[in-house]
Amino acid sequence: MFNVDKIRKDFPILKRNVHGKSLVYFDNAATSQTPQVVIDAIVDYYTNYNANIHRGVHTLSQEATDKYEEARIKIQQHFNAKEAYEIIFTSGTTHSINMVASGFASLLQEGDEIIVSALEHHSNIVPWQMLCEKTNAVLKVIPMQLDGTLDMDTYHQLLNENTKLVFCNHVSNALGTINPIEEIIDAAHKVNAAVLIDGAQATPHIKPDVQALNVDFYVASAHKLCGPTGQGMLYGKQEWLEKLPPYQGGGEMIATVSFEKTTYAGLPHKFEAGTPNICGGIAFGAAIDYMNSIGFDTIADYENELLEYGTQELLKIEDLKIFGTSKDKTAVISFNVGNIHPYDIGAILDKLGVAVRTGHHCAQPIMDFYQIPGTIRASFSFYNTKEEIDVLVKGVKRAQMMLS
Structure with missing residues (x-):
């Protein structure tokens, strides 16, 4: 059985705080976090x-x-x-x-x-x-x-x-x-x-x-x-x-x-x-x-749950638009809120402990196609939770209120 709480214990960095808040790491498309077993392999090489x-x-x-x-x-x-x-x-x-x-x-x-x-x-x-x-x-x-x-x-x-x-x-x-x-x-x-x-x-x-x-x-x-x-x-x-x-x-x-x-x-x-x-x-x-050891089918099923939940909850926010709505996609939600610059929302989310990526994501032709400067990208992994998505949604609402 997939147990996300047990899996999260494999990742030491998920225990840290950012700006006094529990870290919510949604920048997995840029780089994933590293489990202890991989850290141990690195230490073992240089030690032995x-x-x-x-x-x-x-x-x-x-x-x-x-x-x-x-x-x-x-x-x-x-x-x-x-x-x-x-x-x-x-x-x-x-x-x-x-x-x-x-x-x-x-x-x-x-x-x-x-x-x-x-x-x-x-x-x-x-x-x-x-x-x-x-x-x-x-x-x-x-x-x-x-x-x-x-x-x-x-x-x-x-x-x-x-x-x-x-x-x-x-x-x-x-x-x-x-x-x-x-x-x-x-x-x-x-x-x-x-x-x-x-x-x-x-x-x-x-x-x-x-x-x-x-x-x-x-x-x-x-x-x-x-x-x-x-x-x-x-x-x-x-x-x-x-x-x-x-x-x-x-x-x-x-x-x-x-x-x-x-x-x-x-x-x-x-x-x-x-x-x-x-x-x-x-x-x-x-x-x-x-x-x-976790299994890629198991990972895909769980991440699809996160994608569906995140899409559903974010779309409840007024003026929020998701870019990339293919039926076949991985756990990435790229979005903007009204005319607010994505960087500004990303900066406020960081103060709330939420790590997302903002900008053109080294894919500038896509942004030119949509005629936008960039997006806010929340990318999920198998160690993320729906509760963390709730924190993201609350943070986006707060940023919207502050910047509108």
């Missing part, structure tokens, strides 16, 4: 076996290597990658996307087309713009609709024999919309285009199966999944990872080096130059274990 990996013959190095590679296998199994070496450790989603974009710079040519969606985070827009500048490829955009969903009819019209790459987030960070990635992937493959899915916002709520999706690349960040910051992963099909050139040169990613010629190591080391975030990789594995 801190050493560089892969090349050492001494005991600490071998122990660190084993733990690091065990974490890779945990992530492989979680995402159902065919091989462990198809999981590349990175510093996060942005690093993963840039790695792929850099690799395709040698594969694209003038006249090739790439497609992104209008719902993207800046980290899944800017690297492709930079790629187009380098290669003279053409960037095309899947438009969005008023409810925060993609115009899939236009997407199908955009696809053609010149389409080489398609990029889309699994879930919109600004609106919570769950995109139809199965349809996006299948349609792209019919014109022989590769697909990268940004899973940063999906993976805290959904357990993707990369083989079932038949996706070419899937990227995610540990800190959205109760893990540490500065750690992420790139899944890539073996055949694509072998086509792409290395992203960085240095130690670990080589097979042989001479002043005449260097040969590169096989996967995954080809893309993992230098000393990695060893502790981060191990802690990422611990976070995956923790979330799987």
Whole structure:
């Protein structure tokens, strides 16, 4: 049985006060909180076996290597990658996307087309713009609709024999919309285009199966999944990872080096130059274990309850408008109240101990579409409660009264 009170005890930070009020943390789409078991994994690494990996013959190095590679296998199994070496450790989603974009710079040519969606985070827009500048490829955009969903009819019209790459987030960070990635992937493959899915916002709520999706690349960040910051992963099909050139040169990613010629190591080391975030990789594995111990179906069911309750209660507030009303969405409510600037409401909520995100959420094209400066975003996790949502609602009402 799901027991939120028991789960909350796993997160030390939830016990703290902010401005004399009990913390209500509704900024989970920016970063999730960290359970004690993950904190313990970090402390254990630095306390007991801190050493560089892969090349050492001494005991600490071998122990660190084993733990690091065990974490890779945990992530492989979680995402159902065919091989462990198809999981590349990175510093996060942005690093993963840039790695792929850099690799395709040698594969694209003038006249090739790439497609992104209008719902993207800046980290899944800017690297492709930079790629187009380098290669003279053409960037095309899947438009969005008023409810925060993609115009899939236009997407199908955009696809053609010149389409080489398609990029889309699994879930919109600004609106919570769950995109139809199965349809996006299948349609792209019919014109022989590769697909990268940004899973940063999906993976805290959904357990993707990369083989079932038949996706070419899937990227995610540990800190959205109760893990540490500065750690992420790139899944890539073996055949694509072998086509792409290395992203960085240095130690670990080589097979042989001479002043005449260097040969590169096989996967995954080809893309993992230098000393990695060893502790981060191990802690990422611990976070995956923790979330799987709760169960992603259980997490999704509970968070949907929070989403329904939060939507219902917030809509009782006069002049409150929610942006992103797709039937398929994760536990994110992005809203404004009348003409009050979202920053002002967010600042008052902070004084009441409520942490929300305000602004354009690194998704400025979405805000331009709605012709607004930004939104207040309340994003829920499985350790939040309906009582906390009541605190949010009272805080929004108070802010409205003060600012109107």
